[in-house]
């Protein structure tokens with residue numbers, strides 16, 4: 235619809251607004267280092283159980299240490315539960331399928347602990363994840379030989395992301411059911427979100443509603459706004 239157009243409304247300098255904001259965040263993120271690691275650590279101990287709502291991403295510029303921000307590009311998202319949640323797997327596959335929450339829980343699960351990195355600079359160390367390896371769902375769907383990538387959709391109605399098949403099949407690319415030692419909360423994209431280990435947070439679609447095999451990799455929401463299609467964490 236019009237979400238791409240709106241974000242590309244030129245500002246006074248003529249640059250797309252999304253990109254200008256991202257560059258600003260990188261600059262302010264570097265300024266945050268001035269506060270020093272021990273200051274950040276003390277602040278974050280004090281803030282430990284706190285999770286921040288940060289729809290604009292601006293709080294990400296403060297040196298708050300390892301606290302999660304809640305991101306949504308669409309504001310309020312209507313919750314889905316046991317009864318209403320569905321995950322569609324389709325596109326270039328031999329066996330399209332629809333999974334409810336109980337179906338996903340009945341599949342083989344994997345779990346691991348890893349650091350969560352947002353590209354704007356905040357990191358949450360040691361996040362515990364549990365979920366179904368995406369490779370499990372892909373094997374069941376039997377992708378066509380012509381499929382080279384996976385496209386993810388969100389029931390927020392707007393967010394999309396993508397992965398090449400190799401990253402999609404990586405052992406730590408999961409359809410996550412648990413995060414931080416409980417079911418994935420609504421604000422973190424539950425009941426089901428993606429988690430793509432080794433890649434920046436924007437590759438991990440929240441409120442996951444569909445997985446579609448595609449012939450080419452289709453750039454996602456943030457990639458239309460300047461982020462790299464390759465979300466590999468560097469440094």
Ligand SMILES: Nc1nc2c(c(=O)[nH]1)N[C@H]1C(S)=C(S)[C@@H](COP(=O)(O)O)O[C@H]1N2
Nearest residue numbers: 303304305306307352388393422435436440
């Ligand atoms: N549907 C949806 N998924 C999303 C986002 C979003 O705004 N909407 N933000 C992305 C970004 S940039 C990051 S860093 C993580 C943040 O996850 P969190 O909100 O659980 O901290 O979600 C990613 N997935």
Ligand SMILES: [Mo]
Nearest residue numbers: 352353435436
């Ligand atoms: Mo992010």
